[in-house]
Amino acid sequence: MSARMSALDSALHQLDQAVEQLGLDEGMHEMLATPRRSMEVAVPLRRDDGTLKVLKGYRVQHNFSRGPAKGGIRFHPDTDMDEVRALAMWMTWKCALIGIPYGGAKGGVAVDPRLLSRNELERVTRRYASEIMPIIGPEKDIPAPDVGTDEQTMAWMMDTFSAHKGYTVTGVVTGKPVSVGGSEGRGGATSRGVMYAAFSALREAGVDHRGATVAVQGFGKVGGLAAQFLHDAGCLVVAVSDWKGGVYNARGLNPAALLKHLKSGADTVVGFPGTDTITNAELLELDVDILVPAALEGVIHEGNADKVKAFFVVEGANGPTTPDADKVLEGNNVLVVPDVLANSGGVAVSYFEWVQDLQAYFWSEDEVNDRLKALMESAYDQVSTMARERGISLRTAAQTIGVGRVAQAHRTRGLYP
Ligand code: GLU
Numbered sequence: 557m558s559a560r561m562s563a564l565d566s567a568l569h570q571l572d573q574a575v576e577q578l579g580l581d582e583g584m585h586e587m588l589a590t591p592r593r594s595m596e597v598a599v600p601l602r603r604d605d606g607t608l609k610v611l612k613g614y615r616v617q618h619n620f621s622r623g624p625a626k627g628g629i630r631f632h633p634d635t636d637m638d639e640v641r642a643l644a645m646w647m648t649w650k651c652a653l654i655g656i657p658y659g660g661a662k663g664g665v666a667v668d669p670r671l672l673s674r675n676e677l678e679r680v681t682r683r684y685a686s687e688i689m690p691i692i693g694p695e696k697d698i699p700a701p702d703v704g705t706d707e708q709t710m711a712w713m714m715d716t717f718s719a720h721k722g723y724t725v726t727g728v729v730t731g732k733p734v735s736v737g738g739s740e741g742r743g744g745a746t747s748r749g750v751m752y753a754a755f756s757a758l759r760e761a762g763v764d765h766r767g768a769t770v771a772v773q774g775f776g777k778v779g780g781l782a783a784q785f786l787h788d789a790g791c792l793v794v795a796v797s798d799w800k801g802g803v804y805n806a807r808g809l810n811p812a813a814l815l816k817h818l819k820s821g822a823d824t825v826v827g828f829p830g831t832d833t834i835t836n837a838e839l840l841e842l843d844v845d846i847l848v849p850a851a852l853e854g855v856i857h858e859g860n861a862d863k864v865k866a867f868f869v870v871e872g873a874n875g876p877t878t879p880d881a882d883k884v885l886e887g888n889n890v891l892v893v894p895d896v897l898a899n900s901g902g903v904a905v906s907y908f909e910w911v912q913d914l915q916a917y918f919w920s921e922d923e924v925n926d927r928l929k930a931l932m933e934s935a936y937d938q939v940s941t942m943a944r945e946r947g948i949s950l951r952t953a954a955q956t957i958g959v960g961r962v963a964q965a966h967r968t969r970g971l972y973p
Contacts, residue, residue: 561878563642563853569879573952574959593617597687615663615688618644621965625661628702635664649958650896654935656907661697669704685716694727700906701731727913730906739909741924747781749901749932753893754870756936766790769844773797774851778872783811795839800824802839803831849876856881871895894951
Protein backbone atom coordinates (compact mmCIF):
# COMPACT_ATOMS: atom_id res chain seq x y z
CA MET A 557 0.00 0.00 0.00
CA SER A 558 1.18 3.52 -0.72
CA ALA A 559 2.21 5.98 1.98
CA ARG A 560 -0.82 8.12 1.18
CA MET A 561 -3.87 5.90 0.89
CA SER A 562 -6.98 7.79 -0.18
CA ALA A 563 -9.86 8.14 2.26
CA LEU A 564 -11.92 5.77 0.11
CA ASP A 565 -9.16 3.12 0.11
CA SER A 566 -8.98 3.42 3.90
CA ALA A 567 -12.75 3.16 4.35
CA LEU A 568 -12.99 0.11 2.06
CA HIS A 569 -10.05 -1.55 3.78
CA GLN A 570 -11.66 -1.02 7.19
CA LEU A 571 -14.92 -2.46 5.85
CA ASP A 572 -13.01 -5.57 4.68
CA GLN A 573 -11.79 -6.10 8.25
CA ALA A 574 -15.28 -5.83 9.72
CA VAL A 575 -16.73 -8.14 7.05
CA GLU A 576 -14.08 -10.69 7.95
CA GLN A 577 -14.89 -10.43 11.67
CA LEU A 578 -18.59 -10.89 10.94
CA GLY A 579 -18.13 -13.64 8.34
CA LEU A 580 -20.43 -11.83 5.87
CA ASP A 581 -20.80 -13.21 2.35
CA GLU A 582 -19.58 -11.50 -0.82
CA GLY A 583 -23.05 -10.21 -1.78
CA MET A 584 -23.57 -8.47 1.56
CA HIS A 585 -20.02 -7.11 1.38
CA GLU A 586 -20.78 -5.57 -2.01
CA MET A 587 -24.08 -4.18 -0.70
CA LEU A 588 -22.30 -2.45 2.19
CA ALA A 589 -19.44 -1.14 0.04
CA THR A 590 -21.80 0.45 -2.51
CA PRO A 591 -23.48 3.82 -1.90
CA ARG A 592 -27.24 3.67 -2.41
CA ARG A 593 -27.36 7.08 -4.10
CA SER A 594 -24.68 9.51 -5.37
CA MET A 595 -25.41 12.94 -6.80
CA GLU A 596 -23.03 15.31 -8.54
CA VAL A 597 -24.32 18.79 -9.21
CA ALA A 598 -23.04 21.95 -10.86
CA VAL A 599 -23.11 24.95 -8.54
CA PRO A 600 -22.89 28.12 -10.64
CA LEU A 601 -21.68 31.09 -8.61
CA ARG A 602 -21.99 34.74 -9.56
CA ARG A 603 -18.88 36.34 -8.01
CA ASP A 604 -19.13 39.78 -6.45
CA ASP A 605 -17.20 41.20 -9.45
CA GLY A 606 -19.91 39.94 -11.84
CA THR A 607 -17.99 36.99 -13.29
CA LEU A 608 -19.40 33.45 -13.24
CA LYS A 609 -17.71 30.36 -11.86
CA VAL A 610 -19.17 26.84 -11.94
CA LEU A 611 -18.28 24.76 -8.87
CA LYS A 612 -18.78 21.04 -8.36
CA GLY A 613 -21.06 19.83 -5.58
CA TYR A 614 -21.76 16.33 -4.26
CA ARG A 615 -24.15 14.47 -1.98
CA VAL A 616 -23.73 10.76 -1.33
CA GLN A 617 -26.22 8.68 0.64
CA HIS A 618 -24.19 5.64 1.48
CA ASN A 619 -26.90 3.72 3.29
CA PHE A 620 -30.41 4.24 4.70
CA SER A 621 -31.34 0.75 5.84
CA ARG A 622 -31.67 1.91 9.47
CA GLY A 623 -33.35 5.30 8.84
CA PRO A 624 -32.83 8.55 6.96
CA ALA A 625 -29.31 9.30 5.73
CA LYS A 626 -27.31 11.71 7.91
CA GLY A 627 -24.05 13.58 7.58
CA GLY A 628 -22.28 16.84 7.09
CA ILE A 629 -21.55 19.18 4.19
CA ARG A 630 -17.92 20.05 3.52
CA PHE A 631 -16.64 23.14 1.71
CA HIS A 632 -13.03 22.40 0.80
CA PRO A 633 -11.02 22.81 -2.43
CA ASP A 634 -9.90 19.14 -2.45
CA THR A 635 -13.35 17.62 -1.94
CA ASP A 636 -14.32 15.12 -4.62
CA MET A 637 -16.75 12.26 -5.14
CA ASP A 638 -14.41 9.61 -3.75
CA GLU A 639 -13.74 11.55 -0.57
CA VAL A 640 -17.44 12.18 -0.05
CA ARG A 641 -18.17 8.47 -0.57
CA ALA A 642 -15.65 7.52 2.11
CA LEU A 643 -16.99 10.09 4.56
CA ALA A 644 -20.58 8.96 3.89
CA MET A 645 -19.62 5.35 4.59
CA TRP A 646 -18.01 6.33 7.91
CA MET A 647 -21.25 8.14 8.85
CA THR A 648 -23.22 4.91 8.30
CA TRP A 649 -21.06 2.92 10.72
CA LYS A 650 -20.91 5.83 13.19
CA CYS A 651 -24.70 6.18 13.42
CA ALA A 652 -25.15 2.42 13.75
CA LEU A 653 -22.40 2.16 16.38
CA ILE A 654 -23.92 4.79 18.67
CA GLY A 655 -27.38 3.39 18.09
CA ILE A 656 -29.15 6.34 16.47
CA PRO A 657 -31.74 5.56 13.75
CA TYR A 658 -29.89 6.92 10.73
CA GLY A 659 -27.91 5.77 7.75
CA GLY A 660 -24.88 7.70 6.53
CA ALA A 661 -24.43 10.51 4.03
CA LYS A 662 -21.97 13.27 3.24
CA GLY A 663 -21.88 16.20 0.89
CA GLY A 664 -19.47 18.80 -0.28
CA VAL A 665 -18.63 21.63 -2.61
CA ALA A 666 -15.14 21.86 -4.09
CA VAL A 667 -14.40 25.43 -3.03
CA ASP A 668 -12.15 27.26 -0.59
CA PRO A 669 -14.61 29.16 1.61
CA ARG A 670 -11.82 31.45 2.84
CA LEU A 671 -11.54 32.90 -0.66
CA LEU A 672 -15.23 33.85 -0.88
CA SER A 673 -17.00 36.90 0.51
CA ARG A 674 -19.90 36.33 2.88
CA ASN A 675 -22.39 37.12 0.09
CA GLU A 676 -20.67 34.68 -2.26
CA LEU A 677 -20.71 32.02 0.44
CA GLU A 678 -24.43 32.54 0.94
CA ARG A 679 -25.09 32.24 -2.81
CA VAL A 680 -23.03 29.03 -3.08
CA THR A 681 -24.84 27.53 -0.10
CA ARG A 682 -28.31 28.42 -1.35
CA ARG A 683 -27.65 27.19 -4.88
CA TYR A 684 -26.10 23.94 -3.63
CA ALA A 685 -29.07 23.43 -1.27
CA SER A 686 -31.50 23.94 -4.18
CA GLU A 687 -29.58 21.47 -6.37
CA ILE A 688 -29.65 18.67 -3.79
CA MET A 689 -33.17 19.53 -2.64
CA PRO A 690 -34.82 16.55 -4.43
CA ILE A 691 -32.95 14.08 -2.23
CA ILE A 692 -32.86 15.82 1.19
CA GLY A 693 -35.56 16.33 3.83
CA PRO A 694 -36.27 15.42 7.46
CA GLU A 695 -37.38 11.89 6.54
CA LYS A 696 -34.85 11.37 3.72
CA ASP A 697 -31.45 12.88 4.38
CA ILE A 698 -30.44 15.48 6.97
CA PRO A 699 -27.25 17.53 6.33
CA ALA A 700 -25.14 19.17 9.06
CA PRO A 701 -21.91 21.17 9.30
CA ASP A 702 -18.51 19.66 8.51
CA VAL A 703 -15.12 21.11 7.50
CA GLY A 704 -15.55 24.65 6.12
CA THR A 705 -19.25 25.02 7.04
CA ASP A 706 -20.97 26.19 10.22
CA GLU A 707 -24.29 27.06 11.81
CA GLN A 708 -24.77 30.03 9.46
CA THR A 709 -24.40 27.65 6.48
CA MET A 710 -27.11 25.47 8.04
CA ALA A 711 -29.41 28.45 8.62
CA TRP A 712 -29.12 29.36 4.90
CA MET A 713 -29.77 25.76 3.87
CA MET A 714 -32.82 25.50 6.11
CA ASP A 715 -34.13 28.83 4.82
CA THR A 716 -33.63 27.83 1.17
CA PHE A 717 -35.34 24.47 1.62
CA SER A 718 -38.21 26.13 3.55
CA ALA A 719 -38.65 28.85 0.92
CA HIS A 720 -39.08 26.19 -1.78
CA LYS A 721 -41.55 24.24 0.37
CA GLY A 722 -43.55 27.30 1.36
CA TYR A 723 -43.27 26.65 5.11
CA THR A 724 -40.51 26.37 7.71
CA VAL A 725 -38.89 22.94 7.89
CA THR A 726 -36.44 23.10 10.79
CA GLY A 727 -35.72 19.34 10.74
CA VAL A 728 -34.10 19.36 7.27
CA VAL A 729 -30.64 20.16 8.67
CA THR A 730 -28.98 20.03 12.09
CA GLY A 731 -26.25 22.17 13.58
CA LYS A 732 -28.46 25.25 13.14
CA PRO A 733 -28.31 28.32 15.39
CA VAL A 734 -30.41 27.83 18.55
CA SER A 735 -32.60 30.79 17.48
CA VAL A 736 -33.94 28.85 14.45
CA GLY A 737 -34.45 25.34 15.84
CA GLY A 738 -30.90 24.38 16.76
CA SER A 739 -30.14 22.46 19.94
CA GLU A 740 -28.38 23.72 23.03
CA GLY A 741 -25.01 21.99 23.23
CA ARG A 742 -24.72 21.13 19.49
CA GLY A 743 -21.94 23.69 18.89
CA GLY A 744 -19.55 22.00 21.31
CA ALA A 745 -20.92 18.46 20.99
CA THR A 746 -18.20 16.86 18.84
CA SER A 747 -15.50 18.36 21.07
CA ARG A 748 -17.24 17.35 24.28
CA GLY A 749 -17.58 13.83 22.88
CA VAL A 750 -13.85 13.75 22.07
CA MET A 751 -13.18 14.53 25.72
CA TYR A 752 -15.56 11.80 26.94
CA ALA A 753 -13.94 9.28 24.57
CA ALA A 754 -10.44 10.26 25.70
CA PHE A 755 -11.40 9.98 29.37
CA SER A 756 -13.01 6.57 28.86
CA ALA A 757 -9.76 5.32 27.29
CA LEU A 758 -7.62 6.81 30.06
CA ARG A 759 -9.88 5.42 32.78
CA GLU A 760 -9.67 1.97 31.26
CA ALA A 761 -5.87 2.21 31.18
CA GLY A 762 -5.83 3.40 34.79
CA VAL A 763 -4.38 6.80 33.88
CA ASP A 764 -5.54 9.99 35.64
CA HIS A 765 -6.53 12.61 33.08
CA ARG A 766 -5.52 15.45 35.39
CA GLY A 767 -2.11 16.66 34.27
CA ALA A 768 -2.14 14.48 31.13
CA THR A 769 -0.42 16.31 28.29
CA VAL A 770 -2.34 16.95 25.08
CA ALA A 771 -1.57 18.06 21.50
CA VAL A 772 -4.41 18.99 19.16
CA GLN A 773 -3.95 19.15 15.39
CA GLY A 774 -6.60 21.41 13.87
CA PHE A 775 -7.72 24.31 16.04
CA GLY A 776 -11.09 24.64 14.30
CA LYS A 777 -14.67 23.88 15.31
CA VAL A 778 -13.78 20.46 16.75
CA GLY A 779 -10.17 20.89 17.89
CA GLY A 780 -10.56 24.37 19.36
CA LEU A 781 -13.28 23.44 21.82
CA ALA A 782 -11.77 19.97 22.46
CA ALA A 783 -8.59 21.74 23.60
CA GLN A 784 -10.62 24.05 25.80
CA PHE A 785 -12.73 21.27 27.38
CA LEU A 786 -9.65 19.14 28.04
CA HIS A 787 -7.85 22.12 29.56
CA ASP A 788 -10.86 23.00 31.73
CA ALA A 789 -11.01 19.39 32.95
CA GLY A 790 -7.40 19.53 34.16
CA CYS A 791 -5.30 18.33 31.21
CA LEU A 792 -2.21 20.23 30.10
CA VAL A 793 -2.67 21.29 26.46
CA VAL A 794 0.89 21.89 25.26
CA ALA A 795 0.36 22.31 21.50
CA VAL A 796 -2.33 23.18 18.96
CA SER A 797 -2.12 23.90 15.25
CA ASP A 798 -4.09 25.10 12.26
CA TRP A 799 -3.62 25.40 8.48
CA LYS A 800 -0.61 27.72 8.92
CA GLY A 801 1.29 25.80 11.62
CA GLY A 802 1.27 25.25 15.35
CA VAL A 803 2.16 26.73 18.71
CA TYR A 804 3.87 24.97 21.61
CA ASN A 805 4.46 25.71 25.28
CA ALA A 806 5.68 22.91 27.58
CA ARG A 807 4.04 24.61 30.58
CA GLY A 808 0.66 24.62 28.86
CA LEU A 809 -1.36 26.87 26.57
CA ASN A 810 -4.58 28.68 27.37
CA PRO A 811 -7.05 27.50 24.67
CA ALA A 812 -9.69 30.06 25.67
CA ALA A 813 -7.18 32.88 25.08
CA LEU A 814 -6.23 31.37 21.70
CA LEU A 815 -9.90 31.09 20.68
CA LYS A 816 -10.42 34.73 21.68
CA HIS A 817 -7.38 35.71 19.60
CA LEU A 818 -8.95 34.04 16.52
CA LYS A 819 -12.37 35.52 17.22
CA SER A 820 -10.91 38.99 17.28
CA GLY A 821 -9.64 38.61 13.71
CA ALA A 822 -6.35 36.66 13.70
CA ASP A 823 -6.32 34.04 10.91
CA THR A 824 -3.94 31.64 12.71
CA VAL A 825 -2.69 30.64 16.15
CA VAL A 826 0.90 30.97 14.87
CA GLY A 827 2.73 33.83 16.52
CA PHE A 828 0.56 33.87 19.64
CA PRO A 829 2.54 35.56 22.46
CA GLY A 830 4.34 33.21 24.85
CA THR A 831 4.48 30.26 22.44
CA ASP A 832 7.08 28.61 20.20
CA THR A 833 6.17 27.99 16.57
CA ILE A 834 6.11 24.36 15.37
CA THR A 835 4.96 22.71 12.15
CA ASN A 836 1.90 20.47 11.83
CA ALA A 837 4.25 17.53 11.23
CA GLU A 838 6.17 18.29 14.43
CA LEU A 839 2.95 18.49 16.43
CA LEU A 840 2.00 14.94 15.47
CA GLU A 841 5.36 13.68 16.74
CA LEU A 842 5.32 15.43 20.13
CA ASP A 843 6.00 13.44 23.28
CA VAL A 844 2.52 13.85 24.82
CA ASP A 845 0.01 11.54 26.48
CA ILE A 846 -2.93 12.33 24.20
CA LEU A 847 -2.80 13.31 20.52
CA VAL A 848 -6.03 14.59 18.99
CA PRO A 849 -5.94 14.83 15.19
CA ALA A 850 -8.93 17.08 14.51
CA ALA A 851 -8.38 18.30 10.96
CA LEU A 852 -8.45 16.20 7.80
CA GLU A 853 -8.01 12.60 6.60
CA GLY A 854 -4.76 10.73 6.20
CA VAL A 855 -2.50 12.90 8.39
CA ILE A 856 -1.07 9.87 10.25
CA HIS A 857 0.26 7.62 7.53
CA GLU A 858 2.94 5.04 6.81
CA GLY A 859 5.56 7.78 6.55
CA ASN A 860 5.12 9.26 10.05
CA ALA A 861 3.23 6.68 12.18
CA ASP A 862 6.45 5.34 13.65
CA LYS A 863 7.27 8.80 14.97
CA VAL A 864 4.03 9.20 16.94
CA LYS A 865 5.00 9.17 20.63
CA ALA A 866 1.57 9.73 22.21
CA PHE A 867 0.06 6.89 24.27
CA PHE A 868 -3.47 7.69 23.04
CA VAL A 869 -4.61 8.94 19.65
CA VAL A 870 -8.19 10.23 19.92
CA GLU A 871 -9.58 10.89 16.44
CA GLY A 872 -11.54 14.14 16.35
CA ALA A 873 -11.32 14.16 12.54
CA ASN A 874 -12.80 11.55 10.22
CA GLY A 875 -10.20 9.16 8.83
CA PRO A 876 -7.02 10.84 10.14
CA THR A 877 -5.15 7.52 10.40
CA THR A 878 -4.58 5.27 7.38
CA PRO A 879 -4.74 1.46 7.74
CA ASP A 880 -0.94 1.27 7.21
CA ALA A 881 -0.43 3.67 10.09
CA ASP A 882 -2.92 1.75 12.25
CA LYS A 883 -0.69 -1.32 12.01
CA VAL A 884 2.40 0.64 13.02
CA LEU A 885 0.63 2.32 15.94
CA GLU A 886 -0.76 -1.00 17.15
CA GLY A 887 2.75 -2.49 17.00
CA ASN A 888 4.02 0.43 19.10
CA ASN A 889 1.20 0.02 21.67
CA VAL A 890 -0.38 3.36 20.82
CA LEU A 891 -4.10 3.11 21.63
CA VAL A 892 -6.22 4.62 18.85
CA VAL A 893 -9.75 5.67 19.82
CA PRO A 894 -11.28 5.58 16.33
CA ASP A 895 -13.18 8.40 14.60
CA VAL A 896 -16.56 6.65 14.46
CA LEU A 897 -16.45 6.47 18.25
CA ALA A 898 -14.36 9.49 19.28
CA ASN A 899 -16.07 12.13 17.10
CA SER A 900 -19.60 10.71 17.26
CA GLY A 901 -20.71 13.39 19.75
CA GLY A 902 -21.54 15.72 16.85
CA VAL A 903 -24.00 13.47 15.11
CA ALA A 904 -25.34 12.27 18.47
CA VAL A 905 -26.45 15.80 19.34
CA SER A 906 -27.58 16.30 15.72
CA TYR A 907 -29.95 13.42 16.40
CA PHE A 908 -31.14 15.14 19.60
CA GLU A 909 -31.65 18.34 17.58
CA TRP A 910 -33.72 16.55 14.95
CA VAL A 911 -35.84 14.86 17.63
CA GLN A 912 -36.43 18.25 19.30
CA ASP A 913 -37.34 19.83 15.94
CA LEU A 914 -39.81 17.07 15.11
CA GLN A 915 -41.44 17.38 18.53
CA ALA A 916 -41.12 21.18 18.58
CA TYR A 917 -40.11 20.77 22.21
CA PHE A 918 -36.63 21.78 23.36
CA TRP A 919 -34.30 20.53 26.07
CA SER A 920 -31.89 22.30 28.43
CA GLU A 921 -28.15 22.22 27.76
CA ASP A 922 -27.62 20.02 30.83
CA GLU A 923 -30.13 17.50 29.52
CA VAL A 924 -28.38 17.40 26.13
CA ASN A 925 -24.91 17.01 27.70
CA ASP A 926 -26.07 14.30 30.13
CA ARG A 927 -27.65 12.28 27.31
CA LEU A 928 -24.52 12.73 25.18
CA LYS A 929 -22.26 11.51 27.98
CA ALA A 930 -24.41 8.45 28.63
CA LEU A 931 -24.56 7.57 24.94
CA MET A 932 -20.82 7.95 24.38
CA GLU A 933 -19.81 6.01 27.47
CA SER A 934 -22.13 3.17 26.52
CA ALA A 935 -20.68 3.08 22.97
CA TYR A 936 -17.14 3.08 24.36
CA ASP A 937 -17.95 0.16 26.69
CA GLN A 938 -19.44 -1.89 23.85
CA VAL A 939 -16.41 -1.25 21.65
CA SER A 940 -13.80 -1.98 24.30
CA THR A 941 -15.62 -5.13 25.42
CA MET A 942 -15.62 -6.51 21.88
CA ALA A 943 -11.97 -5.47 21.37
CA ARG A 944 -10.94 -7.33 24.53
CA GLU A 945 -13.03 -10.43 23.80
CA ARG A 946 -11.81 -10.80 20.23
CA GLY A 947 -8.29 -9.46 20.67
CA ILE A 948 -8.83 -6.80 18.01
CA SER A 949 -8.21 -3.03 17.86
CA LEU A 950 -10.81 -0.52 19.03
CA ARG A 951 -11.16 0.52 15.36
CA THR A 952 -11.94 -2.95 14.10
CA ALA A 953 -14.32 -3.50 17.02
CA ALA A 954 -16.14 -0.20 16.40
CA GLN A 955 -16.44 -0.93 12.67
CA THR A 956 -17.57 -4.49 13.35
CA ILE A 957 -20.38 -3.34 15.65
CA GLY A 958 -21.50 -0.64 13.19
CA VAL A 959 -21.26 -2.79 10.07
CA GLY A 960 -22.93 -5.71 11.86
CA ARG A 961 -25.98 -3.62 12.76
CA VAL A 962 -26.37 -2.37 9.19
CA ALA A 963 -26.00 -5.90 7.77
CA GLN A 964 -28.62 -7.06 10.27
CA ALA A 965 -31.02 -4.34 9.12
CA HIS A 966 -30.57 -5.45 5.49
CA ARG A 967 -31.24 -9.07 6.40
CA THR A 968 -34.31 -8.22 8.49
CA ARG A 969 -35.84 -5.97 5.84
CA GLY A 970 -35.07 -8.38 2.99
CA LEU A 971 -34.32 -7.45 -0.60
CA TYR A 972 -36.85 -5.77 -2.86
CA PRO A 973 -38.16 -7.13 -5.21
N1 GLU B 1 -19.85 16.34 10.22
C1 GLU B 1 -20.02 15.66 11.48
C2 GLU B 1 -19.46 14.25 11.39
O1 GLU B 1 -18.63 13.97 10.57
C3 GLU B 1 -21.45 15.72 11.98
C4 GLU B 1 -22.48 15.10 11.10
C5 GLU B 1 -23.90 15.32 11.56
O2 GLU B 1 -24.11 15.90 12.60
O3 GLU B 1 -24.80 14.88 10.84
O4 GLU B 1 -19.76 13.40 12.18
